[in-house]
Amino acid sequence: MLRYIGRRILIAIPTLIIVSLLVFALQKLLPGDPVLTMAGEERDPQVLEYLRQKYRLDDPIPVQYFAWIGSALTGNLGISLRTDIPVLDLIMSKLPVTLELAIMAMIVALAIGIPAGIISAVKKGTAVDYTANVIALSGLSIPNFWLGIMLIMLISVRWQLLPASGYVPPTEDLWLNIKTMIMPAFVLGTGLAASLMRHTRSAMLGVMRSDYIRTARAKGLLSRKVILKHALRNALIPIVTLSTLLFGELLAGAVLTEQIFTIPGFGKLIVDAVFNRDYAVVQGVVLCTAVGFIFMNLLADVLYVLVNPRLRHSA
Amino acid sequence: MTATAVIADEVALPRKRSRVLSKFLKNKSAVVGGAIVLFFILAALIGPYLAPYDPIKPSFTSIRKPPSELFWFGTDELGRDMLSRMLWGARASIMAGVVSVFIAIVLGVPFGLIAGYFGGWIDASISRATDAMLAIPFLIFAIALAAFLGPSLTNAMIAIGLSAMPIFIRLTRGQVLTVKAEDFVEGARAIGLPDFWIMARYIFPNVLPPILVQGTLTIATAIIAEASLSFLGLGQQPPNPSWGSMLNTAKNFMDQAPWMSIFPGSAIFLIVLGFNLLGDGLRDALDPREQ
Numbered sequence: 001m002l003r004y005i006g007r008r009i010l011i012a013i014p015t016l017i018i019v020s021l022l023v024f025a026l027q028k029l030l031p032g033d034p035v036l037t038m039a040g041e042e043r044d045p046q047v048l049e050y051l052r053q054k055y056r057l058d059d060p061i062p063v064q065y066f067a068w069i070g071s072a073l074t075g076n077l078g079i080s081l082r083t084d085i086p087v088l089d090l091i092m093s094k095l096p097v098t099l100e101l102a103i104m105a106m107i108v109a110l111a112i113g114i115p116a117g118i119i120s121a122v123k124k125g126t127a128v129d130y131t132a133n134v135i136a137l138s139g140l141s142i143p144n145f146w147l148g149i150m151l152i153m154l155i156s157v158r159w160q161l162l163p164a165s166g167y168v169p170p171t172e173d174l175w176l177n178i179k180t181m182i183m184p185a186f187v188l189g190t191g192l193a194a195s196l197m198r199h200t201r202s203a204m205l206g207v208m209r210s211d212y213i214r215t216a217r218a219k220g221l222l223s224r225k226v227i228l229k230h231a232l233r234n235a236l237i238p239i240v241t242l243s244t245l246l247f248g249e250l251l252a253g254a255v256l257t258e259q260i261f262t263i264p265g266f267g268k269l270i271v272d273a274v275f276n277r278d279y280a281v282v283q284g285v286v287l288c289t290a291v292g293f294i295f296m297n298l299l300a301d302v303l304y305v306l307v308n309p310r311l312r313h314s315a
Numbered sequence: 316m317t318a319t320a321v322i323a324d325e326v327a328l329p330r331k332r333s334r335v336l337s338k339f340l341k342n343k344s345a346v347v348g349g350a351i352v353l354f355f356i357l358a359a360l361i362g363p364y365l366a367p368y369d370p371i372k373p374s375f376t377s378i379r380k381p382p383s384e385l386f387w388f389g390t391d392e393l394g395r396d397m398l399s400r401m402l403w404g405a406r407a408s409i410m411a412g413v414v415s416v417f418i419a420i421v422l423g424v425p426f427g428l429i430a431g432y433f434g435g436w437i438d439a440s441i442s443r444a445t446d447a448m449l450a451i452p453f454l455i456f457a458i459a460l461a462a463f464l465g466p467s468l469t470n471a472m473i474a475i476g477l478s479a480m481p482i483f484i485r486l487t488r489g490q491v492l493t494v495k496a497e498d499f500v501e502g503a504r505a506i507g508l509p510d511f512w513i514m515a516r517y518i519f520p521n522v523l524p525p526i527l528v529q530g531t532l533t534i535a536t537a538i539i540a541e542a543s544l545s546f547l548g549l550g551q552q553p554p555n556p557s558w559g560s561m562l563n564t565a566k567n568f569m570d571q572a573p574w575m576s577i578f579p580g581s582a583i584f585l586i587v588l589g590f591n592l593l594g595d596g597l598r599d600a601l602d603p604r605e606q
Contacts, residue, residue: 018447029463137595141588143539145546146562146580153569153576252452256543260566270455271547274462286459290450297450 001305008301012294019290020072023283024065027055072287078280080273087284090269095288097167098265101188101257102250104181106243108189109196114239116193117200122227124205132197139194144253148187148260155183165262184261188253192246199242203235210234237307244300248293338600345596351589355582359409362402370399371554379572389574392564397578400556404579407557408586411472411541411550412534418476419483419537420530426480427487428514428522432495441484448481457540461549468541468557471550475540479533486529490522497521524601528594535590542583558583 035051051057056064071078077087120132156164163180170177207213208231216226255267262268266285273281339345368374368386374394382389388397430441448456460474494500495518503513544550545559553560558579565575 014443015446015450018444019450022447022451026459026463029460137591138584138588141535141591142584143542143580143587145543146576146583149562149566149569149576149580153573157570248450248452252454255454255458256546259547270458274458274547274549279463282459282462286451286455289452289455290447293450293452 004305005298005302008298012298015294016291019294020069020287021065023287023290024068026283026286027279028061077284077287080278080281082273082276082278087280090281091266091284091288094264094266094269097263098251098254098258098267100170101181101184101254101263101265102247104185105188105192105250105253106247108185109192109246110243112189112193113196114200114236116197118204118227118232120197120201121204121208132201136194136197139190139197142190144187144191145256145260147190148184148257151183151187152260165260167263167265180261181263184257184263187260188250188257191253192249195246195249196239196242200235200239203238204231207231207235237304240307241300241304244296244303247296248289251289251292335600339596342596342599344592345600348589348592348594348596351585352593355405355409355586355589358402359405362405366396366399366402368396368399370395370403370556379568379575381572382574388578389572391561391575392568392572397561397574400561401558401578401582404551404556404558404561405582407468407545407551407555408538408541408559408583411468411475411557412538412590415472415475415479415537415541416530416533418473419479419533420526422476423480423483424487424519424526427484428491428518430484431488431491432510432514432518438488442488445481445484445488448478449485451478453478453536454540454543457544458547458549461544466549466552468545468551468555471541471544474544475537478540479537482529482533483526486525487522490525491518494518494521528598528601531590531597532594535587535594538583538587538590 035048035055035057039048039051056067059067075088077091079086080090083090116132116136120129120136123129152164155161162183163176166180168176168180208227213226213231216230217223221230251266254265255271257263258265258267259271266289270282270285273279273285363370372395374390377386377390377394379392380386380390380394386396386398388401390396391400426441426445430438430445451459456478457471457474460477461471464470464474500513500517503517508516541550541557542559542562545557546563548560548563551557551560553564561579562576562583565572565579568575
């Protein structure tokens with residue numbers, strides 16, 4: 001098992017190196033002189049020279065890359081041009097907010113997606129199955145920022161049931177925190193719930209065709225026991241790993257959700273950085289997201305082996 | 316190949332095509348999806364000529380008018396007719412979806428073909444680069460690219476195309492690995508045909524159906540991505556309309572003018588649903604296991 005994990009980590013290393021090259025290459029896409037773009041309206045030659053030296057823009061590109069990655073490896077992702085705060089500190093201050101949103105959205109997605117997938121598979125070909133499929137496909141097709149706008153319009157503006165925007169840390173007021181986060185979590189979790197529902201349905205249908213399910217039924221076991229104890233346990237194996245992989249999608253979806261509900265998280269940080277031309281922050285966020293995603297991928301691989309006894313023995 | 320085999324092949328191909336078509340037409344949801352997509356494509360092509368008003372010119376006498384006989388979809392915060400803007404916006408949204416997927420296919424498929432066909436270090440290098448690109452979530456990558464390239468519809472299309480490219484590299488590579496083990500590829504190699512010719516003439520046509528299915532489904536994702544980028548202000552720039560940028564403005568007038576959000580959002584939802592239904596239908600019709 002340890003050897004398997006070691007092998008997966010080894011494979012992840014070249015991927016991480018290429019990710020760093022991609023993120024570094026982003027700043028080379030800036031049209032014209034990058035210093036002029038970074039400086040915005042500032043045209044003081046001293047400031048321009050300072051920026052040029054700071055980002056080593058007169059050095060050859062490989063030197064620039066190694067200097068940048070060397071700093072990144074020590075946790076120095078640069079300083080935000082607009083706030084003068086180290087990028088890593090900015091990211092670490094925003095990350096807990098996005099993680100809370102992502103975890104709540106994942107709970108919503110699992111709570112809706114898995115039961116809906118099971119019911120749809122068990123009732124295959126019936127009106128329930130068709131309805132569940134139509135709802136799932138609609139969930140996949142609805143832009144989550146529009147769903148957010150519609151929910152704010154109905155729930156917050158018309159019915160005044162929940163706050164439309166803002167964020168209160170759970171340490172300050174847990175109840176208000178839940179009230180502000182429930183709608184964004186629902187918006188973010190909907191697309192994921194649809195995806196999970198479709199995967200659960202197809203995994204359940206696959207498992208329910210197996211011989212051991214037929215045997216369990218032939219033994220006269222209760223239908224509920226066959227579905228929950230025998231079928232679901234095995235169908236959940238790919239779902240567990242899928243949920244880990246969907247975490248990347250959650251982070252991307254959080255960008256828009258945080259924008260609509262004005263939640264000061266990771267996603268809002270990158271959008272604000274884009275408009276403030278704070279390129280070090282944009283690069284830092286992209287790098288951290290990619291590293292996080294590779295880590296989740298690794299976790300998914302390990303989990304897949306851990307929850308699947310056949311693979312566990314061969315690993 | 317003998318003459319009989321050639322004739323048999325020529326007869327079998329239209330038969331296979333008609334079987335796929337009849338299977339597709341039997342799938343009601345796929346036909347509905349196709350009809351929705353067709354409707355929006357027509358709206359994008361001829362809609363601008365039918366648009367009752369100028370989509371850009373403000374009219375300060377008709378600011379935020381609700382839907383009426385004069386303005387079917389109401390007007391926006393500058394008094395512009397929403398229906399006319401929606402028709403012009405359809406062009407931007409559909410073009411963004413199609414062009415970005417075209418970019419992704421044109422760049423991704425050759426890399427996938429090369430990786431799958433040659434294997435070895437070429438495959439390893441392309442696959443690791445693909446993994447790296449897939450490690451950055453689609454929208455975050457598109458936002459970062461659009462940020463560095465500068466906000467415009469063209470750059471948004473390039474950004475979405477580049478972000479979607481790894482999906483096609485990975486899909487094509489996987490398909491090539493299956494096809495290259497087939498006897499006809501071995502035969503083509505045995506008679507000394509050049510690698511490029513084998514890839515273009517023998518492998519590519521056989522990996523095309525799943526690419527088309529994925530392409531259709533990715534257009535749906537790309538339309539949402541364009542709408543998202545325009546919503547964030549990184550796509551179509553004002554005053555030119557796109558459904559995403561219309562929603563960006565509409566969010567400031569949720570209470571006073573709900574129609575400003577309802578119509579563009581419904582349009583995005585419907586066209587994405589259409590492409591998803593069409594893609595699912597194509598996948599079922601082209602899936603050899605179902606035939």
